[in-house]
Amino acid sequence: MREFNYIITDPEGIHARPAGELVKEAKQFECKITLTKDGKTGDCKKILGLMSLAVKNGNEVKMTFDGADEDAACEAIEAFMKAKL
Amino acid sequence: MQIYEGKSVFGGIAMGKICVYKKNEKQVKRQKIEDEEAEVTRYQEAREKAMQQLQGLYDKALLEVGEANAAIFEVHQMMLEDDDYNESVENIIRTEHVNAEYAVATTGDNFSEMFAAMDDDYMRARAADVKDISERVLGILSGVSDADLASDEPVIIVADDLAPSETVQMDKSKVLSFVTVHGSLNSHTAILARTMSIPALVGTNLAADETVDGKFAVVDGAAGKIYVEPDEATMELLEKKQQEFLEQKELLETLKGKENVTLDGKQMLLYANIGNSKDLATVIQNDAGGIGLFRSEFIYLERDHYPTEEEQFLIYKQVAQTLAGKRVIIRTLDIGADKQCDYFEMEKEENPAMGCRAIRICLTRPEIFKTQLRALFRASAFGKIAIMYPMIVSVEEVRKIKAIVAEVKAELDAQGIEYGEVEQGIMIETPAAVMISDLLAEEVDFFSIGTNDLTQYTLAIDRQNTKLDEFYDPHHPAVLRMIRMVVENAHKKGIWVGICGDLGADLELTQEFLKMGVDELSVSPGRILPLRKIIRETNVGQL
Secondary structure, eight states: OEEEEEEOOOTTOSOHHHHHHHHHHHTTOSSEEEEEETTEEEETTOHHHHHHTOOOTTOEEEEEEESTTHHHHHHHHHHHHHHHO | OEEEEOEEEEOOEEEEEEEEOOOOOOOOOOOBOSOHHHHHHHHHHHHHHHHHHHHHHHHHHHHHHOHHHHHHHHHHHHHHHOHHHHHHHHHHHHHHTBOHHHHHHHHHHHHHHHHHTSSOHHHHHTHHHHHHHHHHHHHHHHTOOOOOOOOSSOEEEEESOOOHHHHHHSOGGGEEEEEESSOOTTSHHHHHHHHHTOOEEESOOSOOSTTTTTOEEEEETTTTEEEESOOHHHHHHHHHHHHHHHHHHHHHHHHTTOOOBOTTOOBOEEEEEESSGGGHHHHHHTTOSEEEEEETHHHHHTOSSOOOHHHHHHHHHHHHHHHTTSEEEEEOOOOBTTBOOGGGOOOOOSOGGGSSOTHHHHHHSHHHHHHHHHHHHHHGGGSEEEEEEOSOOOHHHHHHHHHHHHHHHHHHHHTTOOOOOOEEEEEEOSHHHHHTHHHHTTTOSEEEEOHHHHHHHHHTOOTTOGGGGGGOOTTOHHHHHHHHHHHHHHHHTTOEEEEOSGGGGOTTTHHHHHHHTOOEEEEOGGGHHHHHHHHHHOOGGGO
16 A cells, blocks of 8 residues: 645635546556545546545545555656646 | 626626516426336436536537636536535436436535535535536436527526526527526626626525516616616617717727737726725726736725625736736725724714824734734735835835835735735825835835825815815916926836826826826826827827
8 A cells, every 4th residue: 555645725625627537547557546535535437426525625635555566656646637637 | 677686797788578588497306216227327327428418518618708707617527527425326227216306406416515514605605516527417317408589689597696607508699698597707607798798797686586587677787777668768878879989899800819009009007996806807808018006095985894804815816817917906995084894993083084094004003903914915826916005204104114014915815825026016195105215115015196185185185075175276387397206216226106096097197197107107097098089199209
């Protein structure tokens, strides 16, 4: 299992469009990818659950990756989040 | 005749019949079914078709309103692909042995309620998206197509609210105007209306039902009004207004997109003054190069409590985004004197024009000031925001402001909140500021001369007092000399200077200001094109 913590810097947080982009990114991988905020967890391949966490600018989130391609997923998602979120 | 009011999205006059747009309220019945797997397949096929429709809408919206606004249909597709959504529908079909329509309606309601219950305006609004995709699947399942315009002639569309999918599907050649009961200035409908340049109102206080359906009406976009069955006298006025609007539009057409440049190549920036985010439509329509004076006090005057950081942030962000990279100069809180807010609980003063007002309130009550500054800096991540401080009389004040700004920036940095480059300037509206403008110019990025107060303080004449008219000369040489002095001092220190008072819009002085080297004039939106005309006809070298 791999994980990292990240503080959201996108002024609008993970609203609909970025959530959609994150889901698109996550779906490219086999492993389970979850986002945890304040103890609540969302599956990064499901847009509705992800949006319902209402992740905002300045929030710290924990990303976990569990499965065969977890290393590649972890690197790709971290790069994506740094660039877009 | 009935008159209703709404928020103006776009100006102009539209005359025609009202067509009330009603959603096809899909009546969903709960029915027992025998073959669950066949029902699941029915759902999956309908969902597949909905996905294709959404792709079609995305492509259409891309052309009509651009990528950023079309993205909503991509998000809709993702929602329909969401495993939680699909599992919920299939689960209801399988465990309750019910029809797909019922399962979709229930799932849609559940998810939209989840969003509706969130304590975040943006997320609450997403409830409508979940409803919208569910309605789409329901429509396909039940074989009912979306409501369309049942009209052959162009009409004024009146609706409770319009979902993006609804406006995109409409035949635009049949739409004279949009009038909605709900909806915001940033809604898809509003964006579409602006793109189409047709008058539109949102948040209108009428009932979208048979009481207005089919009736003749006139929408006055700029005034934010719709007249249903106007009487003859009103009609005459509105026709005249339409005529004027068309003439203005003609002037606009010939001057729009043209530079504000004199025959001998001298540039002048022409910006708009606004006192409300409702004025944004006219700013865009009149081709302003930016906003030179955004009177933030309206945010305070409209409320009965101190506006929160979030409330202010959303307003500033909207303006910054709407202006799309053009400069937006926001003046910090300027209340006191004739503009009073009860909840500030200010003491009564003998001479309020020279009392505790504007920056003086901000510096004595820094917590109010900091809330505004935080909102402004946060919004600066979304556009080109500049901040301007009113009623400055000393260098010391500017340094105090800068210290508070530094605190605000440090706090934002510590929280990892982004902000953009923010130019900071001051209003020159006191004779004191004029006399030390050389020193002030070292402290700030720009000056904006507020000629209304500057004239009043220089001539010691209360402009509201009509008995003093015979002593009042708006072109008094003292004021003009002061403006010249400020421009010279600003340019010596390499900063730019504008005028945002009434004198800026005074066409008799435009050439004088060009000669002085004033860099920017900020005027009410309607004055921009007449000014552009004069500038383009002037040769400064020959003045």
